[in-house]
Amino acid sequence: MLRAELSTQHVKKQGVRFDHNFAKKASLMALNKKQKKQLDVERKKMSKLQQVLTSARKQTDEPDEVARVEREIDACRKRIEEIQNE
Numbered sequence: 001m002l003r004a005e006l007s008t009q010h011v012k013k014q015g016v017r018f019d020h021n022f023a024k025k026a027s028l029m030a031l032n033k034k035q036k037k038q039l040d041v042e043r044k045k046m047s048k049l050q051q052v053l054t055s056a057r058k059q060t061d062e063p064d065e066v067a068r069v070e071r072e073i074d075a076c077r078k079r080i081e082e083i084q085n086e
Helices: 003-014 022-029 033-058 063-085
Strands: none
Touching: 033 063
16 A cells, blocks of 8 residues: 555544645645735636636537636636746
């Protein structure tokens, strides 16, 4: 077994809650206040765009809207990666 699997099993046996978002949180700890705020804004924007995409797929009256929203989501993901990699 891999070490991570052993750790997870050990944690489960001990009855302690295992934090699967540890890597995500660790990367956020290295960011400054401005970067954290930018990430927060981009994630909120991403959430709204996902909702818009869902509704755009249901409504077929504007076929270009789905492609436009998908491009915006890709751009948002790219900005999030850039912020995290700074």
